[in-house]
Amino acid sequence: MVRSMMGFTDLPVNLWGYALEAAAYLLNKIPTKTISTTPYEIWKGRKPNLKHIKVWGCPAYVKKLQTDKLEARSDKCRFIGYPKETMGYYFYHPLDHKVFVARGGTFLEREFLAEGSHGKEIELDETQEETNETTAAQEHEMEFEQPFFDVLKSTQRLQSPTIVAPEPAIVQEQVNEPEPAVVQEQVNEPILEQIQQPLNPIHEPLRRSSRAHRAPDRLNLMVQDDLSNEVHHNDDDPKNYEEAMQSLDRNKWQEAMESEIESMKINKVWTLVEASKDIKPIGCKWVYKKKIGADGKVETYKARLVAKGYRQKEGIDYDETFSPVAMLKSIRILLAIAAYYDYEIWQMDVKTAFLNGELKEDVYMTQPEGYTSMSDHKKVCKLQRSIYGLKQASRSWNIHFNKTIEKFDFVKCEEEPCVYKRFSGSTIIFLVLYVDDILLIGNDIPAMQGTKVWLSEQFSMKDLGEAAYILGIKIYRDRSKRLLGLSQSMYIDTILKRYNMENSKRGYLPIGTGVTLSREDCPKTPEERERMNRVPYASAVGAIMYTMTCTRPDVAYALSVASRYQANPGEEHWKVVKTILKYLRRTKDQFLIYGESELKLKGYTDASFASDKDDSKSISGYVFTLNGGAVSWKSSKQATVADSTTEAEYIAASEAAKEAVWMKKFISELGVVPSIEEPIPLLCDNNGAIAQAKEPRSHQKSKHVLRRYHLIREIIERGDVKIEKIDGKENAADPFTKALGITQFDKHKWEVGMKYMTDWL
Incomplete structure (x- = not known):
C-alpha cells in the first residue's frame, strides 16, 4: 500500500514514513478479510468518521501566517498525513523541503486524481508479517495498544537518516470560524505547531509485533491513532455546506437551514442590492451544531x-463591540437563593437572538451558499439587522433586549447588567440573560407564565420548562428538602475522552502535597521542547478552567499552579495537569450543593507565604459561601512580593474584601436577603493581618505596602465587612493556597458544599 501511495506521486522517497503512518491510519478504518467490520469499530464500538480523509500526496493551498500586501496569501504544498497529537494535517513544502502542521487548507483532490500517476516505480523492502495470536477482544482491553500501532511505533526505532528535514516554516492555518454563541470560557489551544521530524529511510525490515505495548505514564500523551479522528472532528457536525449535503443527516440539516432562512425573512435581515466597485461585501458561511440534551441524546x-x-474594518463596518454577559457567580448566587426560598427556576431559549439587533452601520454580505437567488445572483445582501459573526452583533442584541424588557417593568441591576428584576407586591421574578439563554426565577407561577407569554410575543422563543441543563451544567433539585445541586459530570467525561484519560487511574487529590513546580521544570533541550510541543497543554488547562469556574472550586489551586507554565510547559507540569484530570475522573459525580443552611454570606481568606519558587511571591485565596455552598472563589499569585506572612495574609484579605463589597451590593439589589445589610464576616487565620486591617499599627512594617491594599481598612470602617479570627485548620480557604492531605482537603470540600448525591439526597 505504501509503495502504491508513493508511486502515484512525485514526492521524495524519504517521505515514506508519513505514507506508512497514513496507510496504517486508513487500514484501521477499512474492513478486513477476517472480520466484517473495521479495527476501529472493534476498538471504539462505533463507526469511524471519514469526512476529514484526503487523498495522500494531493496538492493543497495553505494560508501563510504573515504576508505583504502584494505577496501570495498561501503556499502550494502537498498533503502527507494526519498528526496524532494535534488538530490539522501534515503538509510538505516542495520548495523549502519542510514538513509542518496546519489545521486546514484548500485541497485539490479532484485535479490531482484527474491527472493520473505522477510518480515512478518505488522499490521498498518487503515486510515479513508474523502471525499475531492476539484476539480482537484482547486488543480491545489494551489501554494504549491499537491495530497497526505497533507498526508505527517501530518506525521510531530506526536509525537517523542521512537527510533530515530542516526547521519548518511557520504557516498560518486555514481560518475556521467558531460557533457564534458564547457558552464556554476556555483558553484556546494552539492551532498550529511547528514539527520537525526525521524522514527515515529503511534500514531494517519491519515486522508486526505480537506483544502489547504500554506507554509509560509520564509519556502518556495523545498517542492513540483513533484519537486523531476525535481531534480532527470532535463530533459529527458538518464543517461546511458541502459536508452537510453529503451527510446521512442531510434532511435534518436542510430543515435547519430552511428554518434559519425563514427567520431571516421574518426579521427582514437583509435586502438585495446591486454590487458596485465601492461595495466590498464580507463573506458568510453555514455553521452546523447538534444540540445535546442532559441525557446525551441529540x-x-x-x-x-x-x-x-x-473581514470587517473598524470605523467602516463597526464601531463599539462591547456586550455584557451574566457572570457565573451571579447565576450561582441566584440559584442558592432559589434553593433557600424554593423558587421556581424556568429556562427559555431565544431563537436567532442576534437577528433582533438593529445595525447603524452599512454592512454588505455575499448571498448564503445554497440560497443564492438565480435571478439576482450578482447582487449582494445589505444587512438591516445584526447577524451572527458580526463584531457588533452581540452588542446590538443586548441593546435591543434592554429596551424591550424595560417595557414589561423589569429593572436592570446596576451591579450585574444581565440580571433583571420585577417586583409587584409579593411577586418576585428575576430574569438572567446569558447571550440567548434565559433563566426565570420567581415565586409566582401565574406571573412567571405571563412573563413567558410576553417574551414569546416579543421574540421567537423556545420554552424549555423547568431548568435542568444550562451552559453545560446539570441542575438537580430535591424540593422537599430545599436542596439544589450543580454537576458537570458529562462535561468532565468529554474532556477526559478528549485527552485520552477516560481509562486512567482515579486520583484522590488534584495536586500532591509534595509537588512544587517552577521554571526549572521547563524543557531545556530541543528534544524536550519538541516532545512537549506535541502535548495539548494549554488546551487541557482551558478545558479544566471551565469546570473550575462553574462548579469545581476544589481544583482552583492546582489549576492556578499549572496555568502559569502554558508558554513553555515541561513534563512535570504536564503530570500535574494529568493529576487534575485523574482527580476529576474519580470525583466527576460530585455536586456543588446549596441548601440546609442559613441564607447568610460568609467569606474565608488565606495566603501561602513566598510559595512560588520562581519569584518568591505568595498565593492568595478566598471563598464565599451562601446557603451552604460556594458562590465565589479565587486562587491566584499575588502581584507583589510580600516580606512576611502577615503582609501576605493582609494582601489576600484586601482582595477578598473587594470581592465582598461587590457581592454585598449585588445581593442588596436583589432585595430578598435581609442578612446582607449586616457586615459580611471575613474569616482570617492570621492575627497580625487582622490587626493591620482594623487599624494601622506599625508604620515601619507596612509603609512599603501598596496603597491599594489599604482599601480594606475603609471597607471595614464603613461596615461592609467585619474581619474575624478563625483557626487555621478550620479555614475553608486553605485548599485555595496550598496542597493539603486527603483528610483536611475532603473536610474543606464539604464545608464549601462539594458532596456526592448520596450525601445530600
Whole structure:
C-alpha cells in the first residue's frame, strides 16, 4: 500500500514514513478479510468518521501566517498525513523541503486524481508479517495498544537518516470560524505547531509485533491513532455546506437551514442590492451544531448563518463591540437563593437572538451558499439587522433586549447588567440573560407564565420548562428538602475522552502535597521542547478552567499552579495537569450543593507565604459561601512580593474584601436577603493581618505596602465587612493556597458544599 501511495506521486522517497503512518491510519478504518467490520469499530464500538480523509500526496493551498500586501496569501504544498497529537494535517513544502502542521487548507483532490500517476516505480523492502495470536477482544482491553500501532511505533526505532528535514516554516492555518454563541470560557489551544521530524529511510525490515505495548505514564500523551479522528472532528457536525449535503443527516440539516432562512425573512435581515466597485461585501458561511440534551441524546439540529466578521474594518463596518454577559457567580448566587426560598427556576431559549439587533452601520454580505437567488445572483445582501459573526452583533442584541424588557417593568441591576428584576407586591421574578439563554426565577407561577407569554410575543422563543441543563451544567433539585445541586459530570467525561484519560487511574487529590513546580521544570533541550510541543497543554488547562469556574472550586489551586507554565510547559507540569484530570475522573459525580443552611454570606481568606519558587511571591485565596455552598472563589499569585506572612495574609484579605463589597451590593439589589445589610464576616487565620486591617499599627512594617491594599481598612470602617479570627485548620480557604492531605482537603470540600448525591439526597 505504501509503495502504491508513493508511486502515484512525485514526492521524495524519504517521505515514506508519513505514507506508512497514513496507510496504517486508513487500514484501521477499512474492513478486513477476517472480520466484517473495521479495527476501529472493534476498538471504539462505533463507526469511524471519514469526512476529514484526503487523498495522500494531493496538492493543497495553505494560508501563510504573515504576508505583504502584494505577496501570495498561501503556499502550494502537498498533503502527507494526519498528526496524532494535534488538530490539522501534515503538509510538505516542495520548495523549502519542510514538513509542518496546519489545521486546514484548500485541497485539490479532484485535479490531482484527474491527472493520473505522477510518480515512478518505488522499490521498498518487503515486510515479513508474523502471525499475531492476539484476539480482537484482547486488543480491545489494551489501554494504549491499537491495530497497526505497533507498526508505527517501530518506525521510531530506526536509525537517523542521512537527510533530515530542516526547521519548518511557520504557516498560518486555514481560518475556521467558531460557533457564534458564547457558552464556554476556555483558553484556546494552539492551532498550529511547528514539527520537525526525521524522514527515515529503511534500514531494517519491519515486522508486526505480537506483544502489547504500554506507554509509560509520564509519556502518556495523545498517542492513540483513533484519537486523531476525535481531534480532527470532535463530533459529527458538518464543517461546511458541502459536508452537510453529503451527510446521512442531510434532511435534518436542510430543515435547519430552511428554518434559519425563514427567520431571516421574518426579521427582514437583509435586502438585495446591486454590487458596485465601492461595495466590498464580507463573506458568510453555514455553521452546523447538534444540540445535546442532559441525557446525551441529540435534541435539535441547528444551522446558523454566520458572517465572516473578521473581514470587517473598524470605523467602516463597526464601531463599539462591547456586550455584557451574566457572570457565573451571579447565576450561582441566584440559584442558592432559589434553593433557600424554593423558587421556581424556568429556562427559555431565544431563537436567532442576534437577528433582533438593529445595525447603524452599512454592512454588505455575499448571498448564503445554497440560497443564492438565480435571478439576482450578482447582487449582494445589505444587512438591516445584526447577524451572527458580526463584531457588533452581540452588542446590538443586548441593546435591543434592554429596551424591550424595560417595557414589561423589569429593572436592570446596576451591579450585574444581565440580571433583571420585577417586583409587584409579593411577586418576585428575576430574569438572567446569558447571550440567548434565559433563566426565570420567581415565586409566582401565574406571573412567571405571563412573563413567558410576553417574551414569546416579543421574540421567537423556545420554552424549555423547568431548568435542568444550562451552559453545560446539570441542575438537580430535591424540593422537599430545599436542596439544589450543580454537576458537570458529562462535561468532565468529554474532556477526559478528549485527552485520552477516560481509562486512567482515579486520583484522590488534584495536586500532591509534595509537588512544587517552577521554571526549572521547563524543557531545556530541543528534544524536550519538541516532545512537549506535541502535548495539548494549554488546551487541557482551558478545558479544566471551565469546570473550575462553574462548579469545581476544589481544583482552583492546582489549576492556578499549572496555568502559569502554558508558554513553555515541561513534563512535570504536564503530570500535574494529568493529576487534575485523574482527580476529576474519580470525583466527576460530585455536586456543588446549596441548601440546609442559613441564607447568610460568609467569606474565608488565606495566603501561602513566598510559595512560588520562581519569584518568591505568595498565593492568595478566598471563598464565599451562601446557603451552604460556594458562590465565589479565587486562587491566584499575588502581584507583589510580600516580606512576611502577615503582609501576605493582609494582601489576600484586601482582595477578598473587594470581592465582598461587590457581592454585598449585588445581593442588596436583589432585595430578598435581609442578612446582607449586616457586615459580611471575613474569616482570617492570621492575627497580625487582622490587626493591620482594623487599624494601622506599625508604620515601619507596612509603609512599603501598596496603597491599594489599604482599601480594606475603609471597607471595614464603613461596615461592609467585619474581619474575624478563625483557626487555621478550620479555614475553608486553605485548599485555595496550598496542597493539603486527603483528610483536611475532603473536610474543606464539604464545608464549601462539594458532596456526592448520596450525601445530600
